[in-house]
Every structure is written in structure tokens, then in C-alpha cells.
Amino acid sequence: MSETCTHDCSSCGENCPSRNQPQSFLEPQNALSHVKKVIGVVSGKGGVGKSLVTSMLAATMRRRDAETAILDADITGPSIPKCFGLKERAVSDENGLYPVLTKTGIKVMSVNLLLEEETSPVVWRGPVIAGAIKQFWTDVVWGEVDYMFVDMPPGTGDAPLTVFQSLPLSGILIVTSPQELVSMIVSKAVEMAKMMDVPVLGLVENMSYVQCPDCGKQIPLFGESHIDEVAAKYALKVLGRLPVDPQLATLCDRGAIELFDGAYLDAAADLIETLPAGDA
Numbered sequence: 001m002s003e004t005c006t007h008d009c010s011s012c013g014e015n016c017p018s019r020n021q022p023q024s025f026l027e028p029q030n031a032l033s034h035v036k037k038v039i040g041v042v043s044g045k046g047g048v049g050k051s052l053v054t055s056m057l058a059a060t061m062r063r064r065d066a067e068t069a070i071l072d073a074d075i076t077g078p079s080i081p082k083c084f085g086l087k088e089r090a091v092s093d094e095n096g097l098y099p100v101l102t103k104t105g106i107k108v109m110s111v112n113l114l115l116e117e118e119t120s121p122v123v124w125r126g127p128v129i130a131g132a133i134k135q136f137w138t139d140v141v142w143g144e145v146d147y148m149f150v151d152m153p154p155g156t157g158d159a160p161l162t163v164f165q166s167l168p169l170s171g172i173l174i175v176t177s178p179q180e181l182v183s184m185i186v187s188k189a190v191e192m193a194k195m196m197d198v199p200v201l202g203l204v205e206n207m208s209y210v211q212c213p214d215c216g217k218q219i220p221l222f223g224e225s226h227i228d229e230v231a232a233k234y235a236l237k238v239l240g241r242l243p244v245d246p247q248l249a250t251l252c253d254r255g256a257i258e259l260f261d262g263a264y265l266d267a268a269a270d271l272i273e274t275l276p277a278g279d280a
């Protein structure tokens with residue numbers, strides 16, 4: 001016998017559809033957007049290079065001629081516009097808010113593209129931050145996008161939860177660095193992704209080593225990496241290792257990250273290409 005949900009869980013029966021079907025919090029995208037794959041880039045804490053990896057991944061997909069976008073969900077610490085040297089403000093019309101294009105044509109939306117002064121702090125409470133993240137998905141006219149990378153807020157709090165619940169993530173990449181408590185950080189991210197039913201695509205280790213400019217030897221600046229053991233423990237792939245490279249920091253500072261040299265993230269890009277397109 002079918003029953004109508006009264007939304008009073010204390011009185012309704014076992015067969016109530018709300019009890020049988022988990023509630024979806026997915027938000028609809030803008031009517032003028034067609035985003036095929038959404039990849040979250042997460043880290044356990046700030047400063048490990050999550051934004052750098054997000055920017056380099058997007059640049060890698062763009063070099064492969066894909067329509068690429070970055071949704072900067074790190075509302076209180078937005079660094080994406082700076083890495084790409086974006087200075088202009090985003091504009092809007094009756095259809096919604098338009099992303100700003102980088103030099104090679106990556107579409108970017110970030111809170112820093114909306115502030116009058118990019119140095120102004122964003123002092124917002126959790127629900128306002130969550131609202132901004134959702135609006136970057138629902139109100140932005142993304143158009144045709146093959147790959148959208150979401151620079152996730154660090155950790156497992158309210159803001160990353162909003163991304164997991166509201167956006168149709170195809171998978172997440174976990175960025176770590178050797179000086180962190182890698183096992184614990186990966187374990188938390190893996191558990192969170194499992195709870196939210198989102199696949200973990202693999203790990204990227206940033207600041208893995210320094211390469212000697214004379215002999216090419218790789219020196220583990222922060223001690224021996226444990227990324228392979230951790231990856232094996234959670235049956236994950238290591239999809240990239242980035243050196244500490246002053247050139248990368250300089251490119252970020254100059255807003256020219258699209259010019260980076262090297263194929264550090266090709267394995268991650270290859271895997272992302274094989275993901276099925278979502279029904280977003």
C-alpha cells in the first residue's frame with residue numbers, strides 16, 4: 001500500500017518513500033550550463049598546494065582542447081584568480097553571472113572576482129558561505145564545459161560538505177604534502193567521500209622533492225614520502241608528484257600558471273578523461 005509522506009517521521013510507516021530513498025541535496029545547474037564532469041580537488045588543510053594543483057590540472061585539460069572551468073569553492077581563501085592573473089570583475093545579466101576567461105580560455109568563478117578589492121577579507125558565517133558555493137553552481141552561466149574542477153575548501157567542515165551535497169561530483173582528487181600526517185588526512189578524506197558516495201580518483205603529492213639543477217637528483221626535502229604506503233592501504237592510485245619548484249611559485253605570483261612546463265599531472269588528466277560524463 002502506498003502512503004503519502006506527511007514529513008512527520010514519528011508517525012509514518014516503514015514504507016514511507018522518504019525513509020526508503022535517501023534525500024538528494026543536489027542543486028540544479030543554470031539553464032544555460034551543460035557541465036559534463038565535475039572533479040573536486042581536496043586537501044586536509046590549507047597551504048599544501050590544492051589551488052596550484054587545481055590550476056595546473058585545468059591548464060592540462062585546456063591544453064588537450066577541452067572546454068574547462070574552475071569553480072573556486074574556497075570562499076574564504078580564494079587563490080585561483082591570482083594564479084591566472086585575473087583582475088577584471090565578473091559581470092551578470094538576467095540569465096545569471098558570467099565566469100571570467102583566463103588567457104587560454106578556462107572559465108573561472110571565484111568570490112575574488114566579485115569583490116571590489118581582492119584584498120578584502122570574506123568574513124561570512126557558514127550558511128552564507130554555503131549559499132555562495134551553491135550559487136556558483138546554480139546562478140553562473142557556465143555554458144558548455146567538459147571538465148569543471150572545484151577548488152574545495154580544506155578539511156571536512158560545513159563548506160566542503162556543501163560541495164559534496166550540492167554538486168554532482170564525478171570524483172575527487174586528494175592533494176597531500178610529505179610534511180603532513182598523510183595517513184590520517186587521506187583516511188578522513190576517503191571516509192567523507194565514501195559517506196557522500198563519491199569516488200576517490202587518487203592522490204597527488206605536492207612538494208614531494210626538490211630536483212638538483214646540476215645533477216638532477218631528487219632530494220626529499222621534507223623527509224621520505226609515505227604516499228605509496230598510504231595509497232596501498234586505501235587501494236588508491238598515486239596520480240602525480242610535484243617537486244618544490246620556485247618556477248611554479250613564480251608563475252603563480254605572476255598570474256601565469258598556464259605557462260608551466262612539465263607533464264606532472266598527465267596521469268591524473270588521462271584518468272579524468274576516461275570518467276563517464278555525468279547527467280549534470
Ligand SMILES: Nc1ncnc2c1ncn2[C@@H]1O[C@H](COP(=O)(O)OP(=O)(O)OP(=O)(O)O)[C@@H](O)[C@H]1O
Pocket residue numbers: 043045046047048049050051052053074077078079154206207242243244245246247248249250252253
Ligand atoms: N610545488 C610547489 N612549488 C613551489 N611553490 C609551491 C608549490 N606548491 C605550492 N606552492 C606555493 O605555495 C603557496 C600555497 O599554495 P596554494 O595556494 O596552491 O595552497 P592551497 O592548499 O590551495 O592553500 P589554501 O587552501 O590556503 O588556499 C602558493 O604561493 C604556491 O605558489
